[in-house]
Amino acid sequence: MPVNLNAIAIVLMATSGIPGLFMPRASAWGQRIATCMVCLGVLAGLTGVGIGFIHPDCTIYILPWQASRGALVGIDALSAFFMVPILVMGGLGSIYGLSYWPQKRKARTAPKLQFFWGTLMAGMSLLVIGKNAMAFLLGWEIMALSAFFLISTEDDRKECRESGLVYMIATHLGTLTLFGLFVLWRYATGSFDLVPMPAAGSSVLVVNLLFFLALVGFGLKAGIMPLHFWLPGAHAAAPSHVSAILSGVMLKMGIYGLVRMLSLLPDPPALWGGLILFLGATSGLLGVVFALAQHDLKRLLAYHSVENIGIILMGLGLAMLGRSYDRPEWILLGMAGCLLHVWNHGLFKSLLFLGAGSIMHGAHTRQIDELGGLARRMPWTATLFLVGAVAICGLPPLNGFISEFLVYVGLFRTFLQPMHAASLAIVAVPALAMIGALAVACFVKVYGTVFLGLPRTQAASRAHESQATMVIPMLVLAISCLTIGFAPGLVAPVLEQAVAAWQFHPASTVDGLALTTLVPLGALGSMVLVLLAASILPALYVWSRRTVRKDVGTWDCGYARPGPRMQYTSSSFAQSLVCLFKSILKPRTHEPDIQGYSPPPSAMASHVDEVVLDRALIPGFQSFRKRLGWFNRFQQGQIQNYIFYILAALLALLATLVPFRALLASLLVS
Amino acid sequence: MTDIVVHLALLLVFPPLLLGVINKTKARWAGRVGAPFFQPYYDILKLLRKGMVLSTTTTWVFRAAPIITLSSVLAAGVLVPFGNSPAPVAFTGDFLLFAYLFGLARFFTTSAALDTGSAFEGMGAAREVTFAALTEPAMFFAFLVLAKLSGSLSLGGMLHSGGASAYPAGSVAPLVLTVLGLFIVLLAENSRIPVDDPATHLELTMIHEVMVLDHSGPLFGIIEYSSALKLFVMGSVLLGVATPWFSWNGWLDWPVFISGMLGLAVVVGTIESIMARLRMPRVPSLLIAAILLCGSAFVMLVR
DSSP: OHHHHHHHHHHHHHHTTHHHHTSOTTOSHHHHHHHHHHHHHHHHHHHHHHHHHHSOOOOEEEOOOGGGOSEEEEOOHHHHHHHHHHHHHHHHHHHHHHHHSOTTTOTTTHHHHHHHHHHHHHHHHHHHHBOBHHHHHHHHHHHHHHHHHHHTSSTTSHHHHHHHHHHHHHHHHHHHHHHHHHHHHHHHHSSSBOOOOOSTTOOHHHHHHHHHHHHHHHHHHHTOGGGOTTHHHHHHHSOHHHHHHIIIIIHHHHHHHHHHHHHHSSSOOHHHHHHHHHHHHHHHHHHHHHHHTOOBHHHHHHHHHHHHHHHHHHHHHHHHHHHHTTOHHHHHHHHHHHHHHHHHHHHHHHHHHHHHHHHHHHHSOOBGGGOOOHHHHOHHHHHHHHHHHHHHTTOTTSHHHHHHHHHHHHHHHHHHSSOOGGGGGGGHHHHHHHHHHHHHHHHHHHHHHHHSSOOSSHHHHTOOOOOHHHHHHHHHHHHHHHHHHHOGGGGHHHHHHHHHHHOTTTTTGGGGOOHHHHSOHHHHHHHHHHHHHHHHHHHHHHHTOOOEEEEEOOOGGGOSSOOGGGSOOHHHHHHHHHHHTHHHHOOEEEOOOOOSSSOOOOOOEEEOOOTTIIIIIHHHHHHHHHHTGGGGGGOOOOHHHHHHHHHHHHHHHHHTTSOHHHHHHHHHHO | OHHHHHHHHHHHHSHHHHHHHHHHHHHHHTTOOOSOTTHHHHHHHHHHHSOEEEETTOOHHHHHHHHHHHHHHHHHHHHSOOTTSOOSSOOTTHHHHHHHHHHHHHHHHHHHHHHTTOHHHHHHHHHHHHHHHHHHHHHHHHHHHHHHHHTOSSHHHHTTOTTOOOOOTTOHHHHHHHHHHHHHHHHHHTTOTTTOOTTOOSOTTOSHHHHTTTOOHHHHHHHHHHHHHHHHHHHHHHHHHHOTTOOOOGGGHHHHHHHHHHHHHHHHHHHHHHOOOOOGGGHHHHHHHHHHHHHHHHHHHOO
């Protein structure tokens, strides 16, 4: 039953954009039909997921398809867990698009966006429920290609085309690695089915190779630190609701792949968990440091995705260490933290990207230093963005704190036992603390510069609030953030089921443990009440004061006329931290040459390059191109030539079938 | 039950006295008589009765920030054991909530500073978040040391309240380093000399005072009260680490705790009297020293 509902959902979502392609450009009905179909699909899918959680019978659906060789799709608690953000965010984003990317104003690009939005959701849903490498890869490629078309929606802009191209190269590198992974999987297990690998009889080399292929292939999609190079550009170039689903949901498909693959591999050595933990800490710290130095709101949010992927990986690394050392409580805490952060990041990052879209819609810029004072003009967006900002910093009483809390408690537990190698995992704790403090710095910078103070430009002072169809999706996401933060006990059963589904080897050792006995989720919820109770009296007292003057400007130590240009900008706010991390960030400043007693007006600018793309990959590829220039003579752009090459390669491959040795032997003998 | 009542009463009433003691100490060092011990109470009460001036640029964030700060510091105060009696609320991992509640307070204090649109307050906010990025790892290294030494994941166990046995032998060296590191964190987080000078107002070199330049009346009173509260709460953690050995029973513990806190105030006041404030670019070095102290204490336990 759950699988049937999900199959219906996938079909509805995949076809949702098709009517729009055949409608006249002036008609808004294509978009409305698409949104309705997506929402119907989401309802069907969520029902299926709900039933899947209540009756976790792991239905396997066998399609009569030769390539699949048996089981094709099926839902277990882990699939259902990852299904939820896809459906929720897909539906909300589709509604958001009605006003953000309306057919009326974006007649050329809207049908395309609708179509690929549906296929992206269908692809992701398929890969999550795929129980077979073929179904998985099918979903993976549908997702990857749809995302490419979504990123380059505005293909008349150079920036979008370039980011789309970088994304395309990155995703295909990942897919290539996955081909290698699954070919090796087939070699090692004898089938393409994604079932746990038997512990006996698998060679260490093959298992390790499988792990590293999965880490690179899925890491490219998830945006682990050295492999994140495609991410900032792509998220900045895409329309905001697309950025929201890319960052909030699609990155998690990389995490899903890794999580699923790791659950299938037997007897993980401690090295794996340690490596994942290390990568997580690095991604987290570098992600937030680079985010601090950004001037573009959406690039900044994109770097925060790298940071949050780091936190997710820390949980995963801890769970892997738990498997290596046979510690069920580490597995449960680490994996619950990892999975809950997947949901949480999906919620608050989507909320923040939708908020960024609302800002661009209202003020027509995403340069942080050109905004300011939007809280007066856009009260809804400002309040909802604040919820997202507090949540992403991992501050209580919101949901980000809960998942970080789980990871923290798990990491501290590794330290309490008598010392052994796993205790070194503990160095991730100060890193996580620093990530938290830097995230606060970054989001105070964003919120303070964009929403508070005075408008810095004309555009910001004329900003307007967005329509209800844009505000309501954000409201739903914000309420979800608050709910998980205020009542974390609600998600505990779901998390326990998903972790139990992850843990095949050794068979469900986490069954006897309950999350609520390991961590005091109830106490966290009641501390929220303490917090609220403590603020009621002072709030009432302050608000009941009658003697209030509201007609004066900021005092500012006696400045007569403080203007918007005298405010601290986001760059100046972050400057001291950027200086602290100068050796990593290497900021480049373009300072004017000021001469004479009354110099003319001049400008200075500073920016920080993307660490991998601008400093390693592009120079590397350029020198590669210089060295291999001679190869160009084979690349003439004529399709006949290319077909000839293919034919020649095929003939060469066929030539290997010729029994040379026998031929040679017969020649020599005779 | 009485312990909880005494805890809450101390938490609510005692903190401003610490500021009074610090100021008195400073006055004595300077050869003055100084303001009465209870001057901070008079100041806060006076502020609470005054009117407010709100800038036209500000939003609700400016008004809500002092209240959120107060309530998060109060919530943190409920989690800390004072002296030898257990905290009213204790659970696994409460120290994480403790640390992150200060993060919540910082988020709103600095946002309120940016809400005024003043360059001064922006400067103070930028410094506050920069220095917090360095104090936070130091604090978590200290928590790691305490968790390892006590084998507990709750502040109550970490600070050995409730007559638990003393720390294991051989833990003196890490504890001394941790106390030194935590003391630097305390000075930095509560904006005392040598990181910040709470006595000046009109300078480009301040952190906390400059962030609250535009708050007035009851809001400013709440801010003053919260900062006293923060000093008290963080001081009681420091005191719990520094003096893990007293475990007499009954009522005697409360006077011992109170005199310990007053002693801490005298130490802070003395440091303010005999040291100059560091130049701003030197402050990160001091905070990194705190990370190194707590980190070295941690390294001693990894074996």
